[in-house]
Every structure is written in C-alpha cells, then in structure tokens.
Amino acid sequence: MSDAPQSTPASPRPAPAEGFPAAGNISDADREELRRHGILLTSLEELYNWGRSNSIWPLQFGLACCAIEMIAAATARFDIARFGAEIFRPSPRQADLMIVSGTVTKKMAPLVVRLWNQMPEPKYCIAMGACAISGGPFKQGYNVLKGIDRLIPVDIYIPGCPPRPEALLNGLIQLQKQIKGEKLTGPDAARHTRADLPSEYPIPAYGAHDLEPAKNPAVWTPPAPPSA
Amino acid sequence: METVQQLRDRLAARFPAARVELVLNPGVAAEHSLRLDAALGRDIALFLRDDPALRLDYCSNVTGVDWPDKEITDVVKTTVPDPAGGPPKIVEEKSVHVQPGCLEAVYHLYSMSLKHGPVVIRLRTGNRADAVTLPSLTPVWRSCDFQEREIFDLFGIVFAGHPDLRRLLMWDEFKDHPMRKDYVEPDDYEWEPTAHGAVLERAKAHQLAAVAGVVDPGQSSANPPKAAPGSTTPATTAPVKEAKP
Amino acid sequence: MSCSDFNDLDAELTAFGHPGGSSVRAVHDQFHGDLLEVSMGPQHPSTHGVFRMVATLDGEQIVKLKPVFGYLHRNHEKIAENTTYLGSMPYTDRLDYLCSMSTNWAYALAVEKLSGQAVPDRAQYLRIIMAELTRLVNHACLVGFLFNDLGTSFTPLLYAFREREKIIDLFEALSGSRMMCNYQRFGGCRVDPTPEWLAAARTLVENFPRFLDEYERMLTGNEIMLARTQGIGRLDPAHAVNAGLTGPVLRASGVDYDLRKVDGYGFYPRFDFRVPLGAQGDTYDRYMLRILEMRESVKILVQAFRDLPGGPIMDPKAKLRSFRPKAGEAYGRLEGPKGELGFYLISDGTPNPYRYRVRPPSLINLTLLEEMCLGHTIADAVVILGSIDIVLGEVDR
Numbered sequence: 100m101s102d103a104p105q106s107t108p109a110s111p112r113p114a115p116a117e118g119f120p121a122a123g124n125i126s127d128a129d130r131e132e133l134r135r136h137g138i139l140l141t142s143l144e145e146l147y148n149w150g151r152s153n154s155i156w157p158l159q160f161g162l163a164c165c166a167i168e169m170i171a172a173a174t175a176r177f178d179i180a181r182f183g184a185e186i187f188r189p190s191p192r193q194a195d196l197m198i199v200s201g202t203v204t205k206k207m208a209p210l211v212v213r214l215w216n217q218m219p220e221p222k223y224c225i226a227m228g229a230c231a232i233s234g235g236p237f238k239q240g241y242n243v244l245k246g247i248d249r250l251i252p253v254d255i256y257i258p259g260c261p262p263r264p265e266a267l268l269n270g271l272i273q274l275q276k277q278i279k280g281e282k283l284t285g286p287d288a289a290r291h292t293r294a295d296l297p298s299e300y301p302i303p304a305y306g307a308h309d310l311e312p313a314k315n316p317a318v319w320t321p322p323a324p325p326s327a
Numbered sequence: 328m329e330t331v332q333q334l335r336d337r338l339a340a341r342f343p344a345a346r347v348e349l350v351l352n353p354g355v356a357a358e359h360s361l362r363l364d365a366a367l368g369r370d371i372a373l374f375l376r377d378d379p380a381l382r383l384d385y386c387s388n389v390t391g392v393d394w395p396d397k398e399i400t401d402v403v404k405t406t407v408p409d410p411a412g413g414p415p416k417i418v419e420e421k422s423v424h425v426q427p428g429c430l431e432a433v434y435h436l437y438s439m440s441l442k443h444g445p446v447v448i449r450l451r452t453g454n455r456a457d458a459v460t461l462p463s464l465t466p467v468w469r470s471c472d473f474q475e476r477e478i479f480d481l482f483g484i485v486f487a488g489h490p491d492l493r494r495l496l497m498w499d500e501f502k503d504h505p506m507r508k509d510y511v512e513p514d515d516y517e518w519e520p521t522a523h524g525a526v527l528e529r530a531k532a533h534q535l536a537a538v539a540g541v542v543d544p545g546q547s548s549a550n551p552p553k554a555a556p557g558s559t560t561p562a563t564t565a566p567v568k569e570a571k572p
Numbered sequence: 573m574s575c576s577d578f579n580d581l582d583a584e585l586t587a588f589g590h591p592g593g594s595s596v597r598a599v600h601d602q603f604h605g606d607l608l609e610v611s612m613g614p615q616h617p618s619t620h621g622v623f624r625m626v627a628t629l630d631g632e633q634i635v636k637l638k639p640v641f642g643y644l645h646r647n648h649e650k651i652a653e654n655t656t657y658l659g660s661m662p663y664t665d666r667l668d669y670l671c672s673m674s675t676n677w678a679y680a681l682a683v684e685k686l687s688g689q690a691v692p693d694r695a696q697y698l699r700i701i702m703a704e705l706t707r708l709v710n711h712a713c714l715v716g717f718l719f720n721d722l723g724t725s726f727t728p729l730l731y732a733f734r735e736r737e738k739i740i741d742l743f744e745a746l747s748g749s750r751m752m753c754n755y756q757r758f759g760g761c762r763v764d765p766t767p768e769w770l771a772a773a774r775t776l777v778e779n780f781p782r783f784l785d786e787y788e789r790m791l792t793g794n795e796i797m798l799a800r801t802q803g804i805g806r807l808d809p810a811h812a813v814n815a816g817l818t819g820p821v822l823r824a825s826g827v828d829y830d831l832r833k834v835d836g837y838g839f840y841p842r843f844d845f846r847v848p849l850g851a852q853g854d855t856y857d858r859y860m861l862r863i864l865e866m867r868e869s870v871k872i873l874v875q876a877f878r879d880l881p882g883g884p885i886m887d888p889k890a891k892l893r894s895f896r897p898k899a900g901e902a903y904g905r906l907e908g909p910k911g912e913l914g915f916y917l918i919s920d921g922t923p924n925p926y927r928y929r930v931r932p933p934s935l936i937n938l939t940l941l942e943e944m945c946l947g948h949t950i951a952d953a954v955v956i957l958g959s960i961d962i963v964l965g966e967v968d969r
C-alpha cells in the first residue's frame with residue numbers, strides 16, 4: 100500500500116464534517132502513512148473495541164465434558180491468558196462472555212437463560228461443542244435442549260465433540276474480530292448500543308411434559324423447508 | 328456360597344407364606360435370580376442381609392425394568408381329515424391373548440464382608456397403571472436411596488416406606504415416566520444433515536408451521552400463538568379455537 | 573424454619589438409620605435462632621459441574637443438606653436402548669468424561685459377559701495399561717480440584733493438567749481423540765499401539781513418581797491443608813458399606829474392597845500390587861489414598877509394560893456388525909477410578925439391548941454426603957464434596 104502513488108488517494112474522501120474530521124473518514128492509506136511517521140490516529144470506537152476485545156472475561160460455568168477442555172484451554176499448555184480471557188468470573192454480573200460448554204438439558208436451560216439475563220451488556224455467547232449447538236450426540240434425548248440458540252442468541256459456534264482447546268482459542272479470536280468490527284452508531288450498530296433490542300430473554304418454565312415454551316420464536320425458528 | 332436353587336429352598340422353608348420363584352437366566356452369564364413376593368420383600372431382604380452364611384451387606388445396583396403388555400399369539404394346529412377322502416389337512420387356529428405387563432425392580436446384592444455375590448432379587452408390581460407399589464428396601468440398604476428415587480422418577484414405581492420419595496432427575500412438575508417403553512418424547516425440531524424417514528416427516532411439520540407463521544407443533548399450547556406480521560393466514564391453533572363461542 | 577421442621581428433620585434422620593444423635597441434636601436446639609437455607613449450584617465454581625445442594629445453615633454450620641440432581645441428565649440409558657450394542661460405546665466415553673478408557677472397558681466387560689466373548693491376552697494387558705493410565709489422570713486432576721476447593725486457586729491444578737496433557741497426548745496418538753477415546757471393543761481393543769507409543773508411555777510412567785514426589789512436596793503436610801482436612805467429613809465403615817459407597821471413598825474408611833482383587837477381572841490377578849486403606853475415613857485420608865493409589869498404579873503399569881505379550885488384539889471370532897447376543901442378562905462391573913462402575917444389560921436377542929443400565933459410582937457415593945457434612949461449616953462441605961470425587965456426566969447420565 101505504501102507503494103501507491105501519494106497523489107491518488109485510496110478512496111474518495113468524503114467532505115469533512117464541521118470541526119475535526121472523524122477518524123473513520125481518513126483513509127487507511129493515510130493512517131498507515133501517518134503511523135510510519137510516528138503519529139497514531141484512532142477513533143474512540145476503535146479504541147473502545149480494542150480494549151474490550153482484549154479483555155473478555157468469561158463466566159466460570161461448565162456444563163459437561165466440553166468444560167474440561169475449557170479448563171484445559173486455561174492451563175499452561177494452551178494458556179488462554181495470551182488472549183486476555185483468563186479471568187473466569189464465577190459471578191455473571193462480572194462476566195462479558197458466556198461459554199456454553201456442554202449439553203444443555205431442559206432442566207438446566209432456564210438457569211442458563213437466567214444467567215444470561217443477569218450478565219450486563221455488552222455480552223457475548225459462544226456455543227462450544229456439538230451439544231450446545233444442536234444437542235449433538237444426545238439430540239435424541241427427551242431431556243436435552245437441541246441447541247442453546249433456541250433460547251438465547253449465539254455469536255460464535257465451535258463444532259467438535261469436544262472441540263480441542265485450540266478450537267476454543269480460535270473461536271475466541273473470531274469473537275475478538277467481531278468485537279473489533281462493531282459500530283457504536285448508525286443503523287448497523289452493535290446490539291448492546293441499541294435500546295430497541297432486548298437484553299433479557301424470557302425464561303422458560305418447567306412444564307408437565309416439556310419446557311414451556313420450548314423455544315423462543317424471536318430468536319430461533321426452524322429453517323424453511325428445502326422445496327417450499 | 329450356596330447356589331441360587333439352594334437359597335430358594337432355604338427361603339421357602341424360612342418364609343412359608345412367601346412365594347419365591349427362581350428366574351432362570353438363559354444367557355451365557357447364567358446369573359439366575361429370585362423373584363420375591365412383594366408383600367414380604369422387606370423381611371426377606373433383612374434376612375438376606377443378616378443371615379450369617381450370606382451377609383449380603385452391600386446392595387450394589389438397583390434398577391427398574393418395564394415389561395409392557397405383550398400380545399401373544401397361540402397357534403393351535405389340528406389335523407382335520409379331508410371329508411373328500413384326500414390327505415388330511417392341517418388347520419391352524421390362532422388365538423391372541425394379552426400377557427399383562429408389569430414393572431420390575433432388580434437388586435444386585437453382594438457381600439463385602441464375605442466377598443461373594445451377586446445374588447439378584449426381583450420384585451414385580453401388579454400392573455403398570457395403578458398397582459405400582461413395592462416395598463422400599465432403603466431401610467435395609469441405604470444405597471437404594473437415590474436409585475429407588477430414580478426408578479420412581481423414570482419408571483413410576485412407588486416405593487412404600489421410602490423416606491424421601493421425590494423425583495431424582497427430572498423436575499418435580501414433570502408428569503411422565505420416560506424410561507417406560509411406551510413413553511413418547513416431546514416433538515422438538517431436530518436438524519439432520521440428511522434427514523429421511525420419520526425424522527424428515529417430523530421436521531417438515533415444523534418447517535411448514537414456521538413458514539405459515541403459526542406456532543409449530545412442538546410448541547406448547549400454553550402460550551398464545553402470534554401470527555407473524557404480514558401473515559394473511561389466521562393462526563389456527565387450539566387456544567384460538569377455544570375462544571370461539 | 574419452625575419447630576415442626578426440626579421434628580421432620582429428626583424423623584427423616586431416624587428413618588435413614590441415623591440415630592438422630594448428639595452431633596445433630598446439639599446443633600439445632602431452640603436457642604440458635606433462625607436458620608438459613610442456602611442453595612449452592614448448579615452454577616457454582618466448586619460444585620464440579622452442574623451439581624446443586626441445598627444446605628440449611630445455623631450460622632455457618634450445616635444442619636441439613638439435600639443434593640439436587642438431574643441438571644445433566646442426558647438420557648444415556650434411553651438412547652442406548654434405541655441403538656445397537658456397539659452404538660452405545662461412544663456414549664460411554666461421555667459418561668465419565670475424565671476416564672473414558674475405563675468406562676469403555678466396563679461396558680465391554682458387561683457385553684462380553686452377556687455374550688460369552690473371549691478376549692486375547694495382549695488386549696487384556698492393553699486394557700489394564702489404559703485403565704491405570706486413566707486412574708493416574710483422574711486422581712491427579714481430582715487432587716488438583718480438591719485443592720482448588722481448599723482455596724489454592726488453580727496452582728496445583730496447573731501441575732495436574734501438565735501431567736494430564738502428557739497422558740492425553742498418548743491417548744490421542746492411539747485412538748485419535750483426546751478425551752473420547754472409544755477404544756475398547758467387545759473381544760479386544762481397536763488399535764494396536766506401535767513400539768514407539770509403548771516406549772513413550774513407558775518413559776512417562778517411569779517419570780511419573782517424580783511428578784508425584786513434586787506434587788506431594790507441595791501439598792502433603794501443608795499446614796492449611798492439614799487444618800482443613802484432618803477430622804473433617806468422617807465416614808464410619810459400617811455406614812459406608814450399607815450406603816453402597818465404593819472406590820477410594822470406601823477404602824479411606826478402612827474397608828478392604830477393591831474389585832481388582834475381589835473379582836479379579838481381566839488379568840489383575842497376575843499383577844503384584846497392594847490396596848491402600850485409610851484409618852480415619854476423613855478428607856485427609858481420602859486425599860492420601862489417591863496419592864498412594866497412583867503409586868500402586870505406576871507399579872501395575874511397569875509390570876504391564878514388562879510382560880506385555882504379542883499376538884492379536886481382537887478375538888478373531890468377535891463380531892462387530894450384526895451383533896446379537898443371546899437372550900439373557902448380565903451385570904458386569906469393574907473398579908473404576910471413582911468406584912464400582914457397573915453395566916446391567918438385558919438382551920432379548922435383538923440388536924438393541926432391552927434394558928441398559930449404568931450403575932454410577934459417583935451418584936451412589938453421594939448418598940452419605942449429608943451425614944458427612946452435618947456439623948461442619950459450609951466451606952468444609954465444599955471440600956468434602958471435592959474429596960468424594962464426582963463427575964456430573966456420570967451422576968446424572
């Protein structure tokens with residue numbers, strides 16, 4: 100990019116607003132050029148996202164076998180601390196990320212939703228393992244929820260049974276990328292900045308034969324039939 | 328240790344009022360078992376635990392088995408001489424009778440002090456609907472505590488004399504007994520990469536319901552369904568129908 | 573809580589064969605004021621998964637404690653009754669997810685008993701090698717978790733997981749998966765280890781006592797640990813036998829009952845090892861017993877590597893496809909790292925078992941949790957629970 104002739108800007112530059120131009124309006128090429136001269140330009144949005152993405156505190160919360168691999172990811176060999184996510188908080192009030200690591204049973208599902216509701220925004224959810232995604236090997240079970248995305252929104256899915264710790268780290272890096280790309284204003288602003296999107300989700304009740312409701316239609320509906 | 332046959336005879340002599348049957352295990356393992364009279368079950372269990380030659384102080388495994396009603400077809404073959412003088416015909420008469428089902432609790436007993444076992448005992452309920460009470464053996468072996476609660480939960484056998492008979496695994500509001508053979512699971516939409524057969528049929532119902540904007544069949548009717556915005560088809564599920572005069 | 577509740581409590585304890593005696597009665601006399609009911613879990617850092625207990629506290633002391641199960645009830649038994657015998661093998665991995673190798677073996681043992689399947693010598697040795705390596709993993713991690721509960725916050729667990737990773741790497745090299753090995757088959761094992769694998773495993777086992785020494789230097793004799801574990805959670809042997817406790821928890825109370833000796837399944841009678849026993853039955857004994865068992869496991873492993881014969885790893889007559897055992901039933905059990913792990917199978921001659929039942933040691937070992945915790949503080953209850961060693965996949969199945 101530095102080889103590009105300086106006379107041709109990388110992108111047509113919109114007219115600067117009143118006062119300071121927004122950092123987002125300076126082209127990447129210009130910022131790169133400035134950076135090489137020792138001037139760091141950033142925007143509040145980038146700084147904010149950079150800080151958040153590098154200190155994601157997960158909720159200390161294991162459900163089943165996958166939780167053991169989650170613990171393994173926190174130990175010396177895989178060392179999730181390299182990505183700033185080693186502080187597992189036992190309290191949902193202090194956590195940014197819920198790693199649903201394992202089978203969510205119908206008996207456990209209302210509690211998972213309650214934990215999610217107790218977490219403050221901005222919050223993210225990783226479905227770790229086949230069970231959390233779709234019920235996995237246990238999907239025929241009468242007491243198994245067929246995917247946590249039927250009740251709460253999920254940001255990252257990590258397949259595997261169990262996913263290796265490296266896969267969890269990759270999922271975390273993907274989440275960091277997502278956070279870094281989040282907008283704070285405008286029509287495609289991130290979920291936590293928008294007042295019209297819910298932060299809490301209805302908690303299903305224990306029914307006589309199943310959970311009531313068994314799924315949250317606002318979050319999940321069955322896919323359309325392939326032929327229709 | 329004495330054989331199961333000897334033990335059966337000894338029990339029959341000690342408890343003349345009780346019916347003790349030997350259940351032969353035709354498999355390779357040949358672990359035969361004793362079916363005890365449910366009414367005297369606890370007395371016999373106490374005897375088994377305290378008898379100096381047996382000392383079955385350790386009840387390892389307790390489990391339920393569901394035996395649903397079984398239709399048994401009896402075929403009676405009779406040879407009828409042909410009136411025309413031909414060779415006699417064989418006529419098969421089929422009659423169907425229903426063998427009533429029951430629930431069964433199976434206990435595997437060992438002795439830790441004498442290091443022998445297992446002695447397998449079984450108790451049967453009268454049927455699968457209303458006569459489902461068996462004596463609890465938790466006062467004899469504390470290890471039956473959780474396992475009998477589990478059987479109560481999953482099979483629906485009521486253990487009389489159990490100190491704390493509640494559901495163990497499912498929630499208290501749950502009504503069914505899922506380990507019974509005739510239990511029908513709630514219909515959740517299930518994703519499969521190559522769905523076929525019954526799974527496909529069930530999946531289609533959910534998908535079509537989603538397109539139509541009505542609450543899909545797996546959804547409980549307890550929460551009122553909402554028509555999707557812009558949907559022209561009115562929701563046609565139970566609560567709406569009930570609202571009609 | 574009113575007086576009538578106290579009476580209920582008494583009645584309950586008496587019904588359990590508990591005398592309702594001094595240790596309980598002294599705690600709840602009328603002068604202690606209000607009691608507090610605390611529900612711990614299912615999301616709690618020291619309940620080892622989604623386990624929940626509801627404790628009634630007088631000040632900090634426990635006067636009543638009820639475990640609540642089922643938050644990980646994954647319907648293993650129902651699924652197994654709807655699939656083939658072999659189809660359940662991967663599910664057994666996920667029962668006790670720390671010890672998939674021994675759970676596989678327990679299931680294979682039960683099916684072999686049901687169908688009369690023979691197992692070749694080399695497979696028998698390999699099974700013992702895998703089971704004892706699993707025991708090392710389980711006990712090392714358990715001690716790490718126990719110290720987590722004691723408040724060391726992760727450090728011993730880091731050491732334990734360092735060793736675990738080494739063993740797990742071996743399992744992965746052999747079976748293709750770190751945790752879910754799916755290694756045993758009815759009539760043998762799935763993969764034959766290469767000489768390099770065996771050499772690596774032997775080196776690991778020879779170095780393991782060094783790790784144990786390091787571990788013990790850090791932990792055993794630590795003052796806080798002694799204060800928090802000695803005399804805590806006493807379990808008396810008669811009670812333990814009646815409640816069906818098995819494994820290290822039972823042996824820590826001094827009852828000599830190890831299925832490797834009693835049943836002599838597999839080729840264990842060919843091995844020279846001792847069964848450590850505790851004297852007091854308290855948390856400290858349960859910790860110490862695990863360390864001693866690991867040392868005995870190393871002894872078994874050294875002998876197994878020395879004597880490992882050649883030959884096939886599968887019985888040539890073994891059938892994997894269209895496997896239908898004769899009608900009948902069998903109960904197969906072995907000494908898992910957590911206690912007696914049993915499988916009860918009823919076959920009706922079809923490819924699927926008619927009844928499939930797991931006898932979970934973790935669940936039954938919790939039977940006396942309340943008795944062990946009564947009169948201790950809530951912080952001790954966490955440590956006692958840690959010393960029982962449960963894994964929720966097996967408790968709830």
Ligand code: SF4
Pocket residue numbers: 163164165200201202227228229230231235236259260261262666
């Ligand atoms: S995905 Fe596999 S490893 Fe993870 S919880 Fe489910 S069964 Fe266990």
